[in-house]
Amino acid sequence: MALKKTIVFIFCLIPAVALIYFAVSGQLGPDAGKELVLETGEWGLRFLLLTLAITPIRTLTKSPAILRYRRMIGLYTWFYASLHLFAVLTYLLGWSWPIFVEEFAERPYMALGIIAWVLMVPLGITSNNWAQRKLKRSWKTLHQLTYLIGVLACAHFIWLVRSDFGEALLYSAILAALLAFRVVIKFQRTAALKPS
Amino acid sequence: YAKAKQGPEGFYTDETLTPYDDVASYNNFYEFGTGKGDPAKNAHALTTDPWSITIEGEVEKPGTYPLEDILSKVDLEERIYRLRCVEAWSMVVPWIGFSLADLIKQMQPTSKAKYIAFETLYRPKEMKGQRSRTSTIDYPYVEGLRMDEAMHPLTLMSVGLYGKVLPNQNGAPIRLVVPWKYGFKSIKSIVKIKFLEKEPPTTWNLLQASEYGFYANVNPDVDHPRWSQKSERRLPSGLFSPNRILTEPFNGYGEQVASLYTGMDLRKYY
Numbered sequence: 380m381a382l383k384k385t386i387v388f389i390f391c392l393i394p395a396v397a398l399i400y401f402a403v404s405g406q407l408g409p410d411a412g413k414e415l416v417l418e419t420g421e422w423g424l425r426f427l428l429l430t431l432a433i434t435p436i437r438t439l440t441k442s443p444a445i446l447r448y449r450r451m452i453g454l455y456t457w458f459y460a461s462l463h464l465f466a467v468l469t470y471l472l473g474w475s476w477p478i479f480v481e482e483f484a485e486r487p488y489m490a491l492g493i494i495a496w497v498l499m500v501p502l503g504i505t506s507n508n509w510a511q512r513k514l515k516r517s518w519k520t521l522h523q524l525t526y527l528i529g530v531l532a533c534a535h536f537i538w539l540v541r542s543d544f545g546e547a548l549l550y551s552a553i554l555a556a557l558l559a560f561r562v563v564i565k566f567q568r569t570a571a572l573k574p575s
Numbered sequence: 576y577a578k579a580k581q582g583p584e585g586f587y588t589d590e591t592l593t594p595y596d597d598v599a600s601y602n603n604f605y606e607f608g609t610g611k612g613d614p615a616k617n618a619h620a621l622t623t624d625p626w627s628i629t630i631e632g633e634v635e636k637p638g639t640y641p642l643e644d645i646l647s648k649v650d651l652e653e654r655i656y657r658l659r660c661v662e663a664w665s666m667v668v669p670w671i672g673f674s675l676a677d678l679i680k681q682m683q684p685t686s687k688a689k690y691i692a693f694e695t696l697y698r699p700k701e702m703k704g705q706r707s708r709t710s711t712i713d714y715p716y717v718e719g720l721r722m723d724e725a726m727h728p729l730t731l732m733s734v735g736l737y738g739k740v741l742p743n744q745n746g747a748p749i750r751l752v753v754p755w756k757y758g759f760k761s762i763k764s765i766v767k768i769k770f771l772e773k774e775p776p777t778t779w780n781l782l783q784a785s786e787y788g789f790y791a792n793v794n795p796d797v798d799h800p801r802w803s804q805k806s807e808r809r810l811p812s813g814l815f816s817p818n819r820i821l822t823e824p825f826n827g828y829g830e831q832v833a834s835l836y837t838g839m840d841l842r843k844y845y
Contacts, residue, residue, distance in 0.1 A: 415814065
């Protein structure tokens with residue numbers, strides 16, 4: 380098991396390593412900062428969708444083994460989202476507090492992105508076994524924030540579209556499908572509990 | 576091409592040039608895809624020869640002119656301009672071209688001609704982005720200028736850069752360059768020029784009027800609703816040496832062009 384986990388861990392790290400390699404070898408193009416912002420943001424979203432896909436995959440394949448990787452993939456989502464935020468602060472806002480305040484106040488998509496990241500903080504902090512035991516049932520409720528984070532992240536992406544909705548639409552459709560799956564399962568369970 | 580001629584102020588800048596490879600690989604030319612690298616990847620499919628430009632509207636000499644005929648009547652020269660994209664990045668490019676005014680004079684616009692409209696080639700077979708099903712742009716791409724803007728000596732029709740023929744991804748074989756306006760005004764691969772009495776529709780304005788005005792003069796005091804225009808990333812801008820500079824009104828060409836807009840509220844006419 381430890382070996383499999385290590386393999387998944389390394390796989391998840393590949394985009395970050397590739398980005399560092401492209402950055403150091405100057406392959407991110409003339410607007411490297413902007414490119415890093417776009418790439419880290421997109422990887423954050425991909426990992427978020429992957430996190431949300433674990434439960435449906437488990438249900439459909441009826442194999443609980445995949446659940447072992449959910450925490451790691453969730454933490455990787457936070458990792459890529461943090462890199463994204465760091466890149467935005469460094470390359471787009473130049474670590475200027477007045478610019479940050481102005482962007483947060485005046486650009487709704489920016490506010491959505493920052494709120495989504497802030498919501499990930501408690502999830503990341505409580506992702507260990509100890510917190511899971513301590514929080515008991517409320518742990519699950521807390522971590523359902525992931526659904527909201529998904530919606531915020533997609534809205535953040537759609538809001539940035541200039542003329543072509545293709546990519547944003549694809550990610551949003553995947554999110555919608557993953558969330559719809561949970562609604563359907565919930566309805567089925569409720570129906571099964573009712574006396575016939 | 577003829578060696579650069581000395582011209583009035585504003586025709587040259589001694590700022591560091593953006594390298595050729597960056598100018599030719601980092602483009603916004605949505606006809607070939609919306610990614611910055613897409614045009615360089617896809618624009619080879621474009622046939623630029625033969626090429627002609629149709630002249631229409633309030634003009635004494637309408638007609639369809641082969642590009643060679645147009646170029647045989649003008650003197651090409653090199654001009655080094657700053658190019659400021661509405662997305663807050665900028666470049667310094669050595670263009671080869673001629674003043675649009677020289678072409679306009681040949682066509683003899685009538686007294687009714689108050690505006691000039693341009694149109695990009697529409698050829699979905701060769702232009703991948705025009706085939707996109709999820710694009711909200713209604714092709715062909717159209718742009719326009721007021722006649723006094725079009726006649727300004729800084730307004731350039733470009734056929735090359737860095738002493739070479741214009742790469743397809745940069746708008747071959749002939750494009751507009753208006754250095755004091757955001758890049759999207761500088762329409763690429765032009766096939767039609769119309770002389771009009773009224774202000775023509777323009778592509779980005781049609782798409783999102785609150786974000787892209789008809790004038791689109793570079794203005795650090797009027798933000799794009801989704802990002803600030805106060806500063807820009809002068810390319811190349813590396814990860815370890817970000818090149819952020821403050822944006823100048825009229826992209827630094829205020830001395831030459833501000834008088835065109837005397838009495839106009841530039842917050843309203845952005």
